Amino acid sequence: MKKKLDRIEDKVYSGERITREDALALFASNDILAIGKMADLRRSQIAGDDVYYSYNLNVNPTNICALRCDLCAFSRDEGDPGSYALDAAEIIERVKKIAKLSHGSLFEVHIVGGLNPAYGLTYYEKLLKEIKKAVRGVSIQAFTAVEIDYFARLEGVNASEALRRLKKAGLDAMPGGGAEIFDESVRKRICRSKIGADKWLDVMRAAHNAGIPSNATMLYGHIETDEQRVEHMERLRALQDETRGFKSFVPLAFFEKNTRVRRTRAATGFDDLKVIAIGRIFLDNFRNVKALYTALGIRFAQIALEFGANDLGGTSLDERIVNAAGASVGSETSERELVEIINGAGRKPVRTNSLYRAGNSGEVR
Numbered sequence: 001m002k003k004k005l006d007r008i009e010d011k012v013y014s015g016e017r018i019t020r021e022d023a024l025a026l027f028a029s030n031d032i033l034a035i036g037k038m039a040d041l042r043r044s045q046i047a048g049d050d051v052y053y054s055y056n057l058n059v060n061p062t063n064i065c066a067l068r069c070d071l072c073a074f075s076r077d078e079g080d081p082g083s084y085a086l087d088a089a090e091i092i093e094r095v096k097k098i099a100k101l102s103h104g105s106l107f108e109v110h111i112v113g114g115l116n117p118a119y120g121l122t123y124y125e126k127l128l129k130e131i132k133k134a135v136r137g138v139s140i141q142a143f144t145a146v147e148i149d150y151f152a153r154l155e156g157v158n159a160s161e162a163l164r165r166l167k168k169a170g171l172d173a174m175p176g177g178g179a180e181i182f183d184e185s186v187r188k189r190i191c192r193s194k195i196g197a198d199k200w201l202d203v204m205r206a207a208h209n210a211g212i213p214s215n216a217t218m219l220y221g222h223i224e225t226d227e228q229r230v231e232h233m234e235r236l237r238a239l240q241d242e243t244r245g246f247k248s249f250v251p252l253a254f255f256e257k258n259t260r261v262r263r264t265r266a267a268t269g270f271d272d273l274k275v276i277a278i279g280r281i282f283l284d285n286f287r288n289v290k291a292l293y294t295a296l297g298i299r300f301a302q303i304a305l306e307f308g309a310n311d312l313g314g315t316s317l318d319e320r321i322v323n324a325a326g327a328s329v330g331s332e333t334s335e336r337e338l339v340e341i342i343n344g345a346g347r348k349p350v351r352t353n354s355l356y357r358a359g360n361s362g363e364v365r
Helices: 001-012 019-028 032-046 088-101 121-134 144-155 159-169 184-190 199-211 226-242 269-282 299-305 335-344
Strands: 049-055 055-061 110-111 139-142 214-220 248-252 311-314 346-354
Touching: 001 019, 001 032, 019 214, 019 226, 019 269, 032 110, 032 121, 032 184, 049 088, 049 144, 049 335, 088 121, 088 248, 121 139, 121 144, 121 159, 144 159, 144 199, 159 199, 199 226, 226 248, 226 269, 269 299, 299 335, 311 335, 335 346
Parallel strands: 049 311, 049 346, 055 110, 110 139, 214 248
Antiparallel strands: none
C-alpha cells in the first residue's frame, strides 16, 4: 500500500491527474495523514491560502414535497404536522431583517425547498425579483437541479427555458443538491422518485451553458460503496472538463435521524476527512472544496482545512434541511466565529458571495 501511496503522491506533486484506481487506493488506505498531506498540496496548487465563507440566509419556502424521498427528513405531505408554506411577504421581511445585520454588501440568500405545485416557476420569478429589489447587491443562490426540472415540467417548458427565465429574474448561481450518489441502484433505494443522474447532469450542463454556475454535491455515508463514490466524482470531473461551470465540490455527510434509510457503513471522522481530501485530489478541475461546519461541527471543519478544504460555507442563518436530519453540531454560526476559526488555522478569511466575488476579507464589526 505504501508503494501505491508513493506513486499517487508523485502524481500530486507533479500536478498530474490521478485515476479511478488511484482514488480507490486512497479510500482503501488508513494513512489519513499521508492522504491529507497530498490534499493540502493539491489545495495549495489550485486555490492558495484563502478560505472562503459567506454571510447568508437560508430560505426554505416550503417543506411540502411531491417526492418524499426515503433519505429526506425535511419533507412533508400537505396537512401533515409540521408542514408549512411561507408566503412571499414573510420571506422578503426575513431577508430584509438579516440583510441589515450583514454589515456589508456581500450578502447571500440561499433558496431551496420542497416540490410544491403551488410554488412554480412564476412564483419564484416574482420572489427573486422582489429579493433583488429589497436588498441592493444581494446574490441569490437557489434551486437544485431537481427543483429546476420540476418547475420546467409544471410550466410545460424545458430546463433551459426555465433557467433563462430565472436568471433574468435574478438567479446568480445554483447549489448542488439532489446529486446524492449517481449510481442508479443506490438511487432506487434512497431516492427512487428523484430525477436520475443523467437528468441531474443534463440540468447542470444547461445551467452552465446559460451562464449560471453551480456547486456539485455528493451525499456519502449511507449505503454506497467506495467504488460508487469514485464513479460519482468521475462523472462530476467529466462534466467540469466540458463546461467549467462548477464552483465547488460539496461533500455532504448523511444523517439518518428522521429518515427511512439505515446506513450500512459507519460514520467516522476518518471517513469525513477521506472524502474531503480525496475529493480535492481527484477533482483537480474544481477550484473550491467545501467543508460544511453545519454537518461537521465548527472545530472539525477547521481541521478539514488541512485536508484540502478551502471553504467553510456560510453563516447558514435559519437552516432547516440538515437540521431536520439531526445535524445539530452547528446549525448556524456568526461571522466572527468563522473568521476566528480560519485565522486559527493560519489561513486568510475571505468573505464572498454566490459567485466567489470577494470583499470585506476578515472584517467583523
